Amino acid sequence: MDLNTLVSRLHEINAVKLGQFKLKSGIMSPIYIDLRVTVSSPVLLSQIAEMMYQKVSQDSSMPPIVCGVPYTALPIATAMSIAHDTPMVMRRKEAKNYGTAQLIEGRYKAGDNVLVVEDLVTSGASVLETVRDLNASGLVVTDVVVLLDRQQGARQELAKHGLKLHSVITMEELIDTLTKQGKLDEPTLALVNSFLEANRAVTVPAASQMPAAAPAPKPAKKYLTYEERAKLATNPTASKLFNIMATKKTNLAVAVDLTRKQEVLNLADSIGSEICVLKTHVDIIDDYDQDFVHQLEQIASKHNFLIFEDRKFADIGNTVKYQFESGVYHISKWAHMVTIHGVAGPAIIDGFRDSIKQTGAGLLLLAQMSSKGSLCVGEYTNQMIEMGKQNSDAVMGFICQERLESMSDNFVLMTPGIQFNSKGDSMGQQYNTPDYVVKEKGTDVIIVGRGIYQNSEPKSEAIKYKQAAWAAYESRLN
Numbered sequence: 001m002d003l004n005t006l007v008s009r010l011h012e013i014n015a016v017k018l019g020q021f022k023l024k025s026g027i028m029s030p031i032y033i034d035l036r037v038t039v040s041s042p043v044l045l046s047q048i049a050e051m052m053y054q055k056v057s058q059d060s061s062m063p064p065i066v067c068g069v070p071y072t073a074l075p076i077a078t079a080m081s082i083a084h085d086t087p088m089v090m091r092r093k094e095a096k097n098y099g100t101a102q103l104i105e106g107r108y109k110a111g112d113n114v115l116v117v118e119d120l121v122t123s124g125a126s127v128l129e130t131v132r133d134l135n136a137s138g139l140v141v142t143d144v145v146v147l148l149d150r151q152q153g154a155r156q157e158l159a160k161h162g163l164k165l166h167s168v169i170t171m172e173e174l175i176d177t178l179t180k181q182g183k184l185d186e187p188t189l190a191l192v193n194s195f196l197e198a199n200r201a202v203t204v205p206a207a208s209q210m211p212a213a214a215p216a217p218k219p220a221k222k223y224l225t226y227e228e229r230a231k232l233a234t235n236p237t238a239s240k241l242f243n244i245m246a247t248k249k250t251n252l253a254v255a256v257d258l259t260r261k262q263e264v265l266n267l268a269d270s271i272g273s274e275i276c277v278l279k280t281h282v283d284i285i286d287d288y289d290q291d292f293v294h295q296l297e298q299i300a301s302k303h304n305f306l307i308f309e310d311r312k313f314a315d316i317g318n319t320v321k322y323q324f325e326s327g328v329y330h331i332s333k334w335a336h337m338v339t340i341h342g343v344a345g346p347a348i349i350d351g352f353r354d355s356i357k358q359t360g361a362g363l364l365l366l367a368q369m370s371s372k373g374s375l376c377v378g379e380y381t382n383q384m385i386e387m388g389k390q391n392s393d394a395v396m397g398f399i400c401q402e403r404l405e406s407m408s409d410n411f412v413l414m415t416p417g418i419q420f421n422s423k424g425d426s427m428g429q430q431y432n433t434p435d436y437v438v439k440e441k442g443t444d445v446i447i448v449g450r451g452i453y454q455n456s457e458p459k460s461e462a463i464k465y466k467q468a469a470w471a472a473y474e475s476r477l478n
């Protein structure tokens, strides 16, 4: 099929849309190419796949495996794979948290070269996300093929990572052809041209960034040290916490769920040398006042630990802003980190931005919970991880029960529901041991409550938890 026919067919099936459209990069565009509709035109879909295959074969040698960028390019890659008997692998957008938990599905071996197939590119961000996961699984990517290059910086961005972009048609060619076919009127043409001129380079969002100059792919190292993670952290409190853990050799956080302020302060001072974080629920303290916070801050700086208010915010952005900054507790003034649920959607994070900009505090997203029958599982968990990745300046990590493959090393993983000698309580709490969650499940910080503060010797019990969690961390490095 020639380009003229291709453009006609795309126009006929309404894949070329004119109006105002928000692109993945966030910019508004007067033209939008929606190749998802091609799934309803199988002959055209297979012709598109063939044109893309031929394009790569002309310019380079065709890699032996194809991988479509989810989701629009999956049918294109599948059509190419079937027509040429070229094996395909599939990248999951989020690793599943059951079964094999693979990010890349299909049969392959480290070092195999994969052609990345995408419908179109603007900044190149989606392609880079897929390349990053393929690389992390030991696969090599040298070539990327798209139907349409929007000519907004992707070619240059991909080249920085050693990736050659092949495109069947460019935006200029598409516009030119539509104009010649009488499908673009003068005012629209002027609008599209000035948009393209003003948006020659669209920035790749931080979440899609890969190290410049694509590294020689090698199987990912499983565990980094906390010192190394401190350097990767994208939130200042995450970095601080990794450093405190490395310096004090402790990955123990204690949940002090006591109801009198003096009890909390006494325990904080007694176990302060053993912990990296002290977790509070200030709304359960009967005699809470600002003096309590003042004293707790002094104890925290004396022993070099961080204060974590486990408030579990869950409302709309505007409300959580007040809950965080105002009221009786003024949490934003003293808490180094707080927990939030994602049920309200990602805009909840905007409620914290003003404060966080000033203090560098961190948000912990509840990706999983320790209680029986928790609804924070499966796709919800995946969405929380994605929310964290999209806001990695504000989000320092996750409350979770296991390290999932999609949780990158810049995040701190904190796990409640820890006791040596109990499996749970009568109200749904479930317990695991420090060794199980840190070594077997790969999380970073254990959060222990009643196992320590209800013990008759809380300090010596804290030392036992600290030693067990640290030994689990050290042994997973080997």
Ligand SMILES: O=c1ccn([C@@H]2O[C@H](COP(=O)(O)O)[C@@H](O)[C@H]2O)c(=O)[nH]1
Residues within 6 Å of the ligand: 255, 257, 281, 310, 368, 369, 370, 371, 399, 416, 417, 418, 429, 447, 448, 449, 450, 451
């Ligand atoms: O999934 C979650 C999230 C938070 N928590 C909190 O951790 C402590 C655990 O206390 P224990 O006495 O060790 O059971 C408590 O403050 C919870 O609010 C959790 O348990 N599970």
